[in-house]
Amino acid sequence: MAAIAGICSSAVVKPRLRFVSKPSRWDLAIPVSSCARRVLRLQSIAKAVPADLSPVVDSSPAVGESEAPSTGKKDSVKLWHRYVEWLYQHKGLGLCLDVSRIGFTDEFFETMEPKLKRAFVAMQELEKGEISNPDERRMVGHYWLRNPALAPNPSLSSQIEKTLDAICTFAEEIISAKIKPPSSPHGRFTQILSIGIGGSALGPLFVAEALAPDNPPLKIRFIDNTDPAGIDHQIAQLGSELTSTLVIVISKSGGTPETRNGLLEVQKAFRDAGLDFSKQGVAITQENSLLDNTARIEGWIARFPMFDWVGGRTSEMSAVGLLPAALQGIDIREMLSGASLMDEANRNTVVRNNPAALLALCWYWATDGVGSKDMVVLPYKDSLLLFSRYLQQLVMESLGKEFDIEGNRVNQGITVYGNKGSTDQHAYIQQLREGVHNFLLPLLKSCETDLQVMTGSSNQELLAVTTYLGTRSALYANSRESITVTVQEVNPRSVGALIALYERAVGIYACLVNINAYHQPGVEAGKKAAGEVLTLQKRVLAVLNEASCKEPVESLTLEEIAYRCHEPEQIEMIYKIISHMAANDRAIIAEGSCGSPRSIKVYLGECQVFNHFINATGLSQPLFYVLASKAMHERIGQTMVWVRCLYTDARTSEGGDIGTRVCAYEAHEWDTDVAMQVKCSCSYKR
Numbered sequence: 001m002a003a004i005a006g007i008c009s010s011a012v013v014k015p016r017l018r019f020v021s022k023p024s025r026w027d028l029a030i031p032v033s034s035c036a037r038r039v040l041r042l043q044s045i046a047k048a049v050p051a052d053l054s055p056v057v058d059s060s061p062a063v064g065e066s067e068a069p070s071t072g073k074k075d076s077v078k079l080w081h082r083y084v085e086w087l088y089q090h091k092g093l094g095l096c097l098d099v100s101r102i103g104f105t106d107e108f109f110e111t112m113e114p115k116l117k118r119a120f121v122a123m124q125e126l127e128k129g130e131i132s133n134p135d136e137r138r139m140v141g142h143y144w145l146r147n148p149a150l151a152p153n154p155s156l157s158s159q160i161e162k163t164l165d166a167i168c169t170f171a172e173e174i175i176s177a178k179i180k181p182p183s184s185p186h187g188r189f190t191q192i193l194s195i196g197i198g199g200s201a202l203g204p205l206f207v208a209e210a211l212a213p214d215n216p217p218l219k220i221r222f223i224d225n226t227d228p229a230g231i232d233h234q235i236a237q238l239g240s241e242l243t244s245t246l247v248i249v250i251s252k253s254g255g256t257p258e259t260r261n262g263l264l265e266v267q268k269a270f271r272d273a274g275l276d277f278s279k280q281g282v283a284i285t286q287e288n289s290l291l292d293n294t295a296r297i298e299g300w301i302a303r304f305p306m307f308d309w310v311g312g313r314t315s316e317m318s319a320v321g322l323l324p325a326a327l328q329g330i331d332i333r334e335m336l337s338g339a340s341l342m343d344e345a346n347r348n349t350v351v352r353n354n355p356a357a358l359l360a361l362c363w364y365w366a367t368d369g370v371g372s373k374d375m376v377v378l379p380y381k382d383s384l385l386l387f388s389r390y391l392q393q394l395v396m397e398s399l400g401k402e403f404d405i406e407g408n409r410v411n412q413g414i415t416v417y418g419n420k421g422s423t424d425q426h427a428y429i430q431q432l433r434e435g436v437h438n439f440l441l442p443l444l445k446s447c448e449t450d451l452q453v454m455t456g457s458s459n460q461e462l463l464a465v466t467t468y469l470g471t472r473s474a475l476y477a478n479s480r481e482s483i484t485v486t487v488q489e490v491n492p493r494s495v496g497a498l499i500a501l502y503e504r505a506v507g508i509y510a511c512l513v514n515i516n517a518y519h520q521p522g523v524e525a526g527k528k529a530a531g532e533v534l535t536l537q538k539r540v541l542a543v544l545n546e547a548s549c550k551e552p553v554e555s556l557t558l559e560e561i562a563y564r565c566h567e568p569e570q571i572e573m574i575y576k577i578i579s580h581m582a583a584n585d586r587a588i589i590a591e592g593s594c595g596s597p598r599s600i601k602v603y604l605g606e607c608q609v610f611n612h613f614i615n616a617t618g619l620s621q622p623l624f625y626v627l628a629s630k631a632m633h634e635r636i637g638q639t640m641v642w643v644r645c646l647y648t649d650a651r652t653s654e655g656g657d658i659g660t661r662v663c664a665y666e667a668h669e670w671d672t673d674v675a676m677q678v679k680c681s682c683s684y685k686r
């Protein structure tokens with residue numbers, strides 16, 4: 001048997017454990033009516049936590065604990081009864097959920113009843129295709145991915161089924177070498193390089209670590225950051241196997257800069273190695289996104305759709321997670337079936353028979369419905385190492401919201417972190433058991449929720465079990481609560497079920513605290529701020545370029561640059577932009593050093609002299625460079641020129657960067673089949 005647990009400690013106060021000895025009203029089904037959406041709009045929980053839901057400050061011992069909790073002596077028989085009373089078991093999935101070490105009371109359940117009813121209705125409406133993400137005007141359909149018959153119309157069901165079939169066929173053709181790389185001595189694809197970030201990376205990363213066999217048909221590597229050294233490292237590790245690498249570029253929006261950057265770097269590596277990227281590239285993205293258009297125009301070997309109604313953090317059961325998994329030889333139909341069975345269980349309106357509702361209620365109890373405590377995920381299986389990172393995005397991006405559905409400021413969220421059970425015991429469990437409880441702000445209480453997995457029969461596994469049990473007891477003895485989820489085995493079915501369990505718990509919890517779990521305005525704000533920095537960077541470049549094209553070159557101080565950009569108040573940001581450019585040899589420090597900002601004078605190492613526009617329908621890529629460099633040569637007589645071509649697809653107005661190169665070019669089969677305008681900027685070295 002394997003177990004996964006959650007520990008939620010109370011802070012200084014200890015919630016009272018009430019031993020539930022007879023069936024309570026919570027054994028009864030909660031009737032679900034089809035209320036309109038506005039009925040679901042609950043009050044801001046953060047503003048209105050009922051007093052009796054807060055942990056009780058009481059000097060008398062709670063049920064199930066001794067007079068002196070710090071001694072670790074508990075009334076174990078009462079705890080045993082509580083365990084038996086509340087144990088949830090899904091026989092088909094071999095999964096158990098033990099919430100007995102969470103000290104919720106009958107009164108708490110009663111208070112939560114109306115909220116739960118509304119949550120069940122909301123989840124039903126969501127599954128029927130309601131616009132459950134009102135801010136983005138989107139349906140939320142990840143549950144349909146594992147049960148296409150649930151989709152609100154036959155066309156969506158058929159899209160899901162067709163995509164799944166296409167994934168299975170493609171994976172089979174790659175593994176059997178029916179589709180092979182053009183110039184690999186192996187005669188087949190041996191490696192996958194996955195480029196994506198956030199929801200387009202964390203699911204595939206977790207599943208690869210959890211389920212990939214020791215010798216998979218294709219091994220997988222990830223580029224999920226912008227660090228040039230990290231990207232170079234992945235490419236270097238592939239070495240000569242770049243010839244047999246299938247590059248899967250994953251981005252729902254198709255325009256995430258980090259992913260785009262990774263793609264351009266990898267494409268450059270392919271060019272440098274004399275390889276044709278298009279014969280080894282696969283895109284997973286929304287139809288007509290920049291990535292989709294790039295892949296279509298460049299003729300990559302395959303494109304798989306990302307659906308508008310599936311969010312990145314719940315996309316593991318879409319092509320995003322299924323394609324990489326299938327290529328590693330993981331049984332994706334089993335994953336889907338585990339998730340589907342779990343979804344079915346999570347539709348139960350009897351709370352004690354609905355594991356996701358039980359989890360969500362425990363989170364609410366343990367964090368006072370305001371995220372007052374953190375969730376510490378402790379898997380006792382190495383293969384589940386990345387579950388905490390996966391959950392971090394799922395929980396924190398979904399629940400970390402400033403406003404509730406009515407627009408009240410609530411600053412909701414639950415912090416998630418964690419690593420590995422035993423490993424963490426020897427690292428930070430000391431603090432969880434005895435240490436500080438307020439991590440960030442004085443008004444927050446600390447919380448630990450611990451996710452633990454234990455298995456089996458061997459000596460090693462016995463050790464894992466005893467470690468887990470010891471940790472659970474020791475934490476509980478010091479008033480730290482926990483949830484334990486047990487899975488019989490870590491396999492595609494149970495991993496599918498675990499993902500589905502937490503997806504649904506997040507959905508239900510979001511209903512309980514009345515927030516939209518499916519948007520991410522905070523991330524959008526970050527992207528907007530990054531866009532503003534990019535705009536400033538362009539202005540800095542324009543100012544520097546003008547000065548750097550003068551004869552002789554004019555070097556500028558930071559004040560002069562800020563003044564000429566008409567952004568004197570942005571001088572610190574300008575300094576950071578210039579430091580970065582200098583570190584990457586794009587700007588040259590003529591005087592002073594970056595360490596003493598007031599001293600520096602700077603100019604650009606190259607001068608961009610003009611932009612050349614070409615209407616390029618029917619032209620091949622090298623021709624852009626030829627035309628641009630010819631025009632450049634005629635105009636300024638320079639022979640050594642660098643040409644950068646940007647294209648705009650006239651139909652979609654989407655565009656991209658073809659890349660920068662010296663005017664010499666190599667033959668490249670890249671014909672445009674759509675109307676494009678290509679803007680080539682030319683520069684020469686100073």
Ligand SMILES: O=P(O)(O)OC[C@H]1O[C@H](O)[C@H](O)[C@@H](O)[C@@H]1O
Pocket residue numbers: 197198199200250251252253254255256259312313397520523
């Ligand atoms: O899949 P993409 O569109 O490239 O987005 C990747 C990630 O971008 C942002 O960070 C979003 O907040 C994430 O939810 C998303 O998963």
